[in-house]
Amino acid sequence: MTLDQLETFLDLCETRSFNRTANRLGVTQSTVSGRVAALEAALGCRLLDRSRAGTELTTEGLRFEPHARALRAGWAAAGQAVRGAGAAAMTMRIGIQHDLLGDRVADWVAALQGAVPDTALYVEADYSAQMCADVRDGQLDVAIHYTPKPHPDLHFESLGEVAYVMVSTEAADLAAVRPDSYILANYAPAFSATHAVLLPELSVGAVSSGQNAVIRALLTALGGSGYVLRQTALELERTGQAARVADAPRIDQPIYAAVHLRNRHRGAHRRVLRALKAHLGARAG
Incomplete structure (x- = not known):
């Protein structure tokens, strides 16, 4: 049993596709098949069933999956333990x-x-x-x-929690925020869900991003309005690049x-x- 065999089996548990696993691991399908066959031979049982309908774990495969994850985690921990950390x-x-x-x-x-x-x-x-x-x-x-x-x-x-607040280069209050220049933040599912409830009319932006630094750069380069971290908002206000939209709700992440x-x-x-x-x-x- 080798680490490559475990990695291949665990990837198949996610993809249920020999083709997708081969692409993700950067190997051929025959290599994936060979690794699975070698692992099954070492364990003395069949782990996966292949058919035109797809790939499914056998009962033995379902039982082996948590052990495979534990073996992989143990190997990673062992590698970290033996790598030098100086003093x-x-x-x-x-x-x-x-x-x-x-x-x-x-x-x-x-x-x-x-x-x-x-x-x-x-x-x-x-x-x-x-x-x-x-x-x-x-x-x-x-x-x-x-x-x-x-x-x-x-x-x-x-x-x-951290706080995100709306800033703008062109609007002092929500009534003046233009949807066509609004930069939609998509930091996390919880953030997006709260934003959709509080500001449904602004929840479809022409430009969107999931990273604070990108939204800040877009605001300062293109102008418009959008949510950034509270600390970023303070910096933008201090440098005169943008101002907080006074009545826009704060969103806590x-x-x-x-x-x-x-x-x-x-x-x-x-x-x-x-x-x-x-x-x-x-x-x-």
């Missing part, structure tokens, strides 16, 4: 939602270093779905994100932490979550 006792990989990290990477790293001073840190910006998958598979230790993706191996905690279920009570992970929660609270204040 540090361990390495932690932290994923943070793009908008939260922004251009204040040093502030986040300082907060993390204060929580786990003897730990080497790897910090990256990403989006919710990928971070949840990376925590599940052992590629990340902690993810700070907007949209939890429930899974039996993941534990989620609420850390607080919940923030969550994700850790693997096996790590939820570990001391280092708890200290990191406390530090991130405090840091987020300080930013929101």
Whole structure:
């Protein structure tokens, strides 16, 4: 049994297609078939049934899937444990939602270093779905994100909220906001749902984006109105590039932490979550 065989089987569990899995893994369909056949031979049972209707897991395949995920996560954890971290006792990989990290990477790293001073840190910006998958598979230790993706191996905690407010280069109040120059923010499903309820007439924009930095750049380059982080709004007001739309509702976006279920009570992970929660609270204040 090899890691490639496990990765191929787990990808097939998601795609249910040998063709799609081959494309996603960058290999041929015959390679995918060979890996599955080798894995089935090693286990002594059939894991997948192929037909013209598609690919389905057998009963044995359904039973094996959680064990395959655990094996892959264990391999990732072993790899992290043996990689050098200099004088540090361990390495932690932290994923943070793009908008939260922004251009204040040093502030986040300082907060993390204060929580786990003897730990080497790897910090990256990403989006919710990928971070949840990376925590599940052992590629990340902690993810700070907007949209939890429930899974039996993941534990989620609420850390607080960040505020988005509407700014404009041309309108002082909602009545003056032009739909044809409105830049629609799509930061997360929760944000979009709230926006649709509060501002249905502005929920179909000519231009949209899911990243605060992009909406800020579009506003300053093209003009118009849109939602940005409250801190970004303050900066735009201070530099005279845009002003807050006075009567536009504030939209609060919940923030969550994700850790693997096996790590939820570990001391280092708890200290990191406390530090991130405090840091987020300080930013929101």
